[in-house]
Amino acid sequence: MHLAKLTLDEAVAVLRAEGHADTILVQSDGGSDFTGEIFQQGCLKYGSWVRSKVSQPGGTGILERLNRTYKYQFAFRHDWQSMVEVRAAMPDVHRWYNHQRRHSALGYATPWSTLTSSANARNAA
Numbered sequence: 001m002h003l004a005k006l007t008l009d010e011a012v013a014v015l016r017a018e019g020h021a022d023t024i025l026v027q028s029d030g031g032s033d034f035t036g037e038i039f040q041q042g043c044l045k046y047g048s049w050v051r052s053k054v055s056q057p058g059g060t061g062i063l064e065r066l067n068r069t070y071k072y073q074f075a076f077r078h079d080w081q082s083m084v085e086v087r088a089a090m091p092d093v094h095r096w097y098n099h100q101r102r103h104s105a106l107g108y109a110t111p112w113s114t115l116t117s118s119a120n121a122r123n124a125a
Contacts, residue, residue: 004033005042012046020119023047029060062105069097 012024024047028034034049043049054061074093080086102108 002038004036004039008039008042008046018116020115025050027052027060028063029053066097069101 026043
């Protein structure tokens with residue numbers, strides 16, 4: 001639960017640093033890390049939380065796909081000696097996945113370009 005809350009805080013800090021001040025809807029499965037009081041309080045601090053299933057439209061299927069991409073394009077291709085090495089490499093993985101890798105579900109755009117273009121369109125209205 002603490003790691004899920006820490007991850008939530010770090011993700012929101014990145015969004016805030018980029019100027020995204022909107023409330024956030026946190027979507028996750030019903031695992032104990034996400035249904036516990038610590039994580040739930042964090043979700044309420046930033047917006048709200050909704051439980052979703054892999055199979056439902058807009059559900060956690062996208063997260064499952066992210067995990068698969070991470071494992072097969074990154075984690076399984078290295079001979080890690082420690083978790084310190086894995087953690088040290090994560091900023092590079094995040095940069096690659098969000099700023100360089102083109103996603104077919106986004107019309108072969110990157111997640112970051114999609115996020116910023118939709119935020120810019122909202123702010124211009």
